[in-house]
Amino acid sequence: MEAGEDEGFVEKIIEVHGIRKSFKKRKTKEIITAVNDVSFDVHRGEVLGLLGPNGAGKTSTIKMICGLLQADEGSIHINGLDIQKRRLKALKHISAVLEGNRNLYWRLTVRENLEYFAGNRGLSRKEVAAQIEKLLSQFHLKDKENELVNGLSRGMQQKLAIAVALLANTEVILLDEPTLGLDVEISYELREILKTIVKEEKRTIIISSHDMPVVQELCDRTIIINKGTVVVDERVENLLKLFETRAYSIKLGDALSEAQQLKLQRKFPLSTYKVGTHQTTVEVNLEHSEDIYELFDIFKEEGTQVESIDRITIDFEQVFMEIVKGEKNYAMA
Amino acid sequence: MQWLNLLNANIRKEYIELKRYLPNTIALLLTFYIIFLAAFFGIMFVGDPASFEVNVQYSIISVAFWSLTMMTMNFIGFAIVTEAMRGTLEQLYMSPLGVWKIMLTRIIAQFILQMVFMVILLFAAMLTSGQWLNLNPMTTLPIILITMVSMTGVSFMIAGLAIIVKQIQAFLQIFQFVLMALVFIPISVAPFLAFAPFVKGVDMVRTIMIENITLTQIPWADYSFLIANSIVYLTLGLVVFRSCEKVAMKKGLLGQY
Numbered sequence: 001m002e003a004g005e006d007e008g009f010v011e012k013i014i015e016v017h018g019i020r021k022s023f024k025k026r027k028t029k030e031i032i033t034a035v036n037d038v039s040f041d042v043h044r045g046e047v048l049g050l051l052g053p054n055g056a057g058k059t060s061t062i063k064m065i066c067g068l069l070q071a072d073e074g075s076i077h078i079n080g081l082d083i084q085k086r087r088l089k090a091l092k093h094i095s096a097v098l099e100g101n102r103n104l105y106w107r108l109t110v111r112e113n114l115e116y117f118a119g120n121r122g123l124s125r126k127e128v129a130a131q132i133e134k135l136l137s138q139f140h141l142k143d144k145e146n147e148l149v150n151g152l153s154r155g156m157q158q159k160l161a162i163a164v165a166l167l168a169n170t171e172v173i174l175l176d177e178p179t180l181g182l183d184v185e186i187s188y189e190l191r192e193i194l195k196t197i198v199k200e201e202k203r204t205i206i207i208s209s210h211d212m213p214v215v216q217e218l219c220d221r222t223i224i225i226n227k228g229t230v231v232v233d234e235r236v237e238n239l240l241k242l243f244e245t246r247a248y249s250i251k252l253g254d255a256l257s258e259a260q261q262l263k264l265q266r267k268f269p270l271s272t273y274k275v276g277t278h279q280t281t282v283e284v285n286l287e288h289s290e291d292i293y294e295l296f297d298i299f300k301e302e303g304t305q306v307e308s309i310d311r312i313t314i315d316f317e318q319v320f321m322e323i324v325k326g327e328k329n330y331a332m333a
Numbered sequence: 334m335q336w337l338n339l340l341n342a343n344i345r346k347e348y349i350e351l352k353r354y355l356p357n358t359i360a361l362l363l364t365f366y367i368i369f370l371a372a373f374f375g376i377m378f379v380g381d382p383a384s385f386e387v388n389v390q391y392s393i394i395s396v397a398f399w400s401l402t403m404m405t406m407n408f409i410g411f412a413i414v415t416e417a418m419r420g421t422l423e424q425l426y427m428s429p430l431g432v433w434k435i436m437l438t439r440i441i442a443q444f445i446l447q448m449v450f451m452v453i454l455l456f457a458a459m460l461t462s463g464q465w466l467n468l469n470p471m472t473t474l475p476i477i478l479i480t481m482v483s484m485t486g487v488s489f490m491i492a493g494l495a496i497i498v499k500q501i502q503a504f505l506q507i508f509q510f511v512l513m514a515l516v517f518i519p520i521s522v523a524p525f526l527a528f529a530p531f532v533k534g535v536d537m538v539r540t541i542m543i544e545n546i547t548l549t550q551i552p553w554a555d556y557s558f559l560i561a562n563s564i565v566y567l568t569l570g571l572v573v574f575r576s577c578e579k580v581a582m583k584k585g586l587l588g589q590y
Contacts, residue, residue, distance in 0.1 A: 021585075023584075023585060060585070063423075063585070063588070066423075066426075066427060067426075067582075068423055068426055068427075068582065068587050068588070069582060069585050069587075070579075070582045070583045088429050088430070088431050089429070091427060091428065091429040092429040094427070095427060096424075096427055098420075098423050098424065098427075098588070099420040099423065099588070102419060102420025102421070103420055103421060103423075103424045104421070105346070105419070105421060106419070107349075107350055107353050107354075108346070108349060108350075112346075112349060115342065115345075116342050116345070116346050117424070118342070119338050119339060119341060119342020119343070119345075119346075120339065120342060120343075120425065120428045120430065120435055121428055121429060121430065122334070122335030122336075122338050122339055122429075122430050123338060124334075124338045124341070125341075127338075164424075
């Protein structure tokens with residue numbers, strides 16, 4: 001059973017199977033593999049976070065899902081339609097924000113942009129009039145509706161770009177870096193709007209982002225891509241739980257001997273050992289719950305006194321960093 | 334209905350942008366008028382006085398058509414480059430109607446708007462020269478519309494090229510002089526030019542306007558040739574455009590500039 005199926009998301013709306021994409025560098029003719037055998041499914045109504053460091057292959061994956069980039073191998077189905085063979089039919093089910101505020105016509109007003117993009121999907125101004133009113137008020141753009149886009153702040157432009165994507169009324173929405181370059185206040189506002197949309201509209205959303213609070217608050221499930229391959233495909237809460245339960249901060253009454261420190265490093269290579277003026281602290285990530293006994297055996301050998309054990313609360317950013325830096329450890333777990 | 338909504342949206346967008354860039358548009362119109370004046374005074378001072386009237390009428394129509402062909406055909410190449418620079422090209426590719434349809438409606442929109450400018454230019458030139466042409470839309474418009482089909486085909490070829498190469502401004506600048514040659518050189522001097530796009534149509538319209546003849550006075554062979562020429566160029570244009578799109582999607586060029 002895949003992540004997602006156990007939470008009531010039964011029907012698959014996006015099926016990505018074994019996609020690969022390589023590019024040839026113009027000058028050196030070197031072949032760069034951007035996406036290497038990536039497979040995952042997204043279920044109807046699910047909100048999926050697509051994470052990864054820069055150059056990991058997230059944008060290439062999103063562009064292949066949109067049919068803007070052709071995969072060298074593999075297949076992508078949107079609502080059962082092969083995006084590479086029946087692209088236009090499949091696009092009836094997807095809308096996207098790909099380059100944020102750059103996706104807009106800066107010499108058109110807010111309302112003109114909304115109406116123009118609706119027209120490009122074959123919708124009349126009359127058909128979308130009510131929906132435009134709703135989006136303008138939902139995104140707090142009503143008082144700016146007749147202003148040219150180039151006169152708006154970046155945050156407002158970003159909000160408009162998302163409103164344009166929502167106006168299409170598609171089942172699937174792809175948001176590539178929706179909060180990139182926004183200040184904390186606007187980023188928070190956008191997150192709140194997206195939360196309402198997720199809650200009320202039950203659309204299938206894929207969010208590619210470096211903004212961890214966005215992923216933590218909005219996504220049901222997350223896929224972490226690194227060097228073109230899927231490193232993690234797991235529900236957000238499970239990931240947090242997994243790392244949270246095994247991360248401990250242990251305060252000791254005495255410093256560890258050299259032999260103890262050596263054993264600690266050998267057995268728990270990712271652990272940190274800090275000697276302070278009044279106390280010594282060991283922070284450790286335990287791969288298996290029974291590892292705690294081995295840790296205590298190290299302390300017991302020389303009678304080191306354990307003063308307290310605290311579970312380290314972990315946020316999604318730390319989880320992401322742990323996985324990307326030490327993906328082998330996660331795979332073993 | 335979807336087609337109509339698409340056409341409506343694109344005519345509206347082109348009109349709004351034209352209004353917002355009005356100084357540019359007026360400057361362009363003035364440029365063509367100045368080119369006409371140069372041709373007019375050239376004919377007046379160094380041309381053959383015996384054929385003065387015909388030569389002036391010929392240059393009025395040629396300058397007006399040059400402005401129409403250039404503005405319509407180069408427009409789409411510039412549009413693709415601008416969209417790629419702005420970052421909106423990929424967003425256009427998210428339309429389930431297909432970019433070729435969006436581009437076609439934009440060409441139609443641009444053609445309609447440029448026709449208005451062409452009429453303004455024609456009247457300005459006729460007023461200046463005192464030479465009045467037969468502008469009956471019932472006789473000229475059908476031929477202009479068929480001619481426009483071949484222009485659309487070439488526009489699609491340019492659009493395809495722009496999707497892959499992006500930096501085609503230099504090519505478009507050279508292309509405007511190629512268009513000038515195609516519009517100005519009479520078919521009687523270079524009959525093979527009839528196989529080029531739109532040349533036959535321009536020649537037919539010129540004959541109607543100068544010789545004041547009706548549609549029925551033009552041989553059916555000319556109509557057949559014009560229609561066949563337009564169909565061939567439109568088909569070729571669409572094939573080239575779709576092939577370029579495929580290459581761009583394979584190489585990931587849509588979002589690049």
